[in-house]
Amino acid sequence: MLDAPSLWDLIELRADADPGRELLVDSGGSRLTNGGFRDAALRTAAGLHALGVRPGTVVSWQLPTWTAGYVLMAALCRLGAVQNPIIPIYRDREVGFIVRQIAPELVITPSEFGGFDFAAMIARLTGGTSTRHVAADRTLPEGDPATLPAYRAPGERELRWYFYSSGTTADPKGARHTDTAILAAARGMHTCLALTADDINGMAFPLTHIAGPIWLGASLMAGASNVLLDRFDPGAAVELFGREKVTLGGSGTPFHLAYLKAQREFARTRPGERAFPTFRLCNGGGAPRPATLHAQIRDEVGGLGVIAGWGLTEAPILTMSTVHDPQTALDDSEGRPMPGVELRVVTLDGRTAKPGEEGELRARAPQLMLGYVDAALDGEAFDEEGYFRTGDLGTVDEDGFVRITGRLKDIIIRKGENISAKEIEDLLFTHPHVADVAVIGLPDPERGERVCAVVVGAEGAAPLQFLEMVEFLRREGLMTQKLPEQLELLDLLPRNPTGKVIKRDLVGRFKD
Structure with missing residues (x-):
């Protein structure tokens, strides 16, 4: 299984080896075994083939975390399509940019989900183009697998x-x-988490995130299941x-904090008992985590605690802790580099950092992207030696453990989602009551970071109000997860001699 050359080959290998083992269960009641998953994917591949999907066909899709989402993913792998999974919370601004840039032949979404009309959004975004929309409400196009090439x-x-x-x-x-x-x-995660056929992964994050196919691959390698x-x-x-006896509590800091809160509430009425009695560990990454979280999860929720990793969409899971790491490393590190990953730390003045010295983390790795869609x-x-510039600041100690200390890039990580400060600033600059603005991320124990807009008012205009700001950004199409949760008003933003806003001063002023 570990040597499978493609995700579809892996699906076939697991289905042949263990057809009756359950692979997927979702909150809507759908259940699929390894064999059933392969067969459903073949039927959907045939249905999509009848719609014109061929090797190289670009297909965008935006489904919630349903078994149907994984079936669609597998079917597109079988057909050799170039697939573009889109996170379900993305709206007109993000989805519009994506479909304009890659011009998919098909876009597959629910008709409606969570009170949002996906079909209407796609109609708005693809009108006048050759892109076709297919509605998939827990069901997918199907056909006879015998028709497949x-x-x-x-x-x-x-x-x-x-x-x-973002x-x-x-x-x-x-x-x-x-x-x-x-x-x-997937191979690296399989090894670090010591996955076995006894494991059942609790997946609460979007399977359209890059971690979605990675988890599918790791599960198939181990023969594990997913809820x-x-x-x-x-x-x-x-x-x-x-009910499903989940052993792996994913998938990042916001979820782990929610599990901790649920455990504490559970313990009030059932002292000494566990809300998640079968958790072996909590796996995750993607967002800053409080220094005490690993020990709190270990001691209260149960199991080994938080087994964390670090990576980016461009290079997923570059490092990860393992079930064998010392507690001191699990407390505050993101583990060591995955097999095949080469990391270098470059100081801000361009030197190769010494062990424990902070610098930008750069990587060469088998999981590194080919490049951006926008080749510019x-x-x-990439630097001159082919290392990807992650934009993250960190250290690597003498034992190889990686600790993230900050970011060169101006992003805010809220509940594991990257939020561009510039995107919000650009919109707020267009408000008639705003003369100057800086958007910053402030430490938040539940979200990792919260979004704060610091505004200088336009001369002669009434001060910008919080609800007025939120409604303005909503009208401009900003998705809910990016809306600022805090507004601060200043007479002048602190800037350096070149005119750049000194955001660390703002963070220091407003973090409490």
């Missing part, structure tokens, strides 16, 4: 995926990825994860 495994560097994140600029950045990259990260929540609610997680971004993304 023979499968051809992709080459090692053959494009198969487009993944977009990134560090106003526009999303699209990373071009291969099955090779996905499987390299999917399409919308995270701690109460629903306690009930579903308990590649020049600044």
Whole structure:
């Protein structure tokens, strides 16, 4: 299983080896075994083939964390399409940018989900183009698998995926990825978490995130199962994860904090008992975490605590802790580099950092993207030796443990989602009551960071009000997860001699 050359090959291998083993359960009641998953994917592949999907066809899709989402993912792998999973919370601004940039032949979404009309959004965004929309409300197009052409495994560097994140600029950045990259990260995670066929992963994050296919790959390698929540609610997680005997509590700091809160509430009425009695560990990454979280999860929720990792959409899971690491490393590090990952730390003055010295983390790795969809971004993304400039500041100690200390890039990580400060600033600059603005991330124990807008009012205008700001940004199309949670008014923003806002001064002033 570990040597499978593609994700579809891995699906076939696991289905042949263990067809009756359950692979997927979702909160809507759908259940699929390894064999059932492969067969459903073949039927959907045939249905999509009848719609014109061929090797290289670009297909964007935006489904919640349903078994149908994984079936669609697998079907597109079988067809050799270039697929573009889109996170469900993305709205007109992000989805519009994506479909304009990659011009997919098909876009597959629910008709409606969570009170939002996806079909209407896609109609707005693709009107006048050749892009077709297919509605998938827990069901997918199907056909006769006998009509499918023979499968051809992709080459090692053959494009198969487009993944977009909000990134560090106003526009999303699209990373071009291969099955090779996905499987390299999956193999590393399989090893670090010591996954076995007894494991059941609780997946509460969007399977359209790059970690979605990575988790599928790691699960198939181990013969493990997955329990999917399409919308995270701690109460629903306690009930579903308990009933399904989940052993792995993913998938990042916001979820771990919610599990901790649920455990404390549970203990009030049932002292001495666990809300998640079968948790072996809590795996995750993607957001800053309080220094005490690992020990709190270990001592209160149960299991080994938080087994954390670090990576980016461009290079997922570059480092990860393991179940064998010392407690001191689990407390505050993101583990060591995955197999095949080369890390270098470069100080701000361009030197190679010494062990424990802070600098920008740069990486060469088998899970590294081919490059950006916008190739013009590649020049600044890679250094002269081919290392990817992550934009994250950190240290690597003498034992190889990586600790993230900050970011060169001006992003705010709220509940694991990257939020561009510039995108919000650009919108607020257009408000008639705003003369100057800086958007900063402030430490927050529940969210990792919260979004704060610091505004200088326009001369003669009434001071900007919080609700007025929020409604303005909503009208401009900013998605809910990016809306500032705090507004501060100043007479003047602190700037350095070159005119750049000194954001660290603002963070220091308003963090409390």
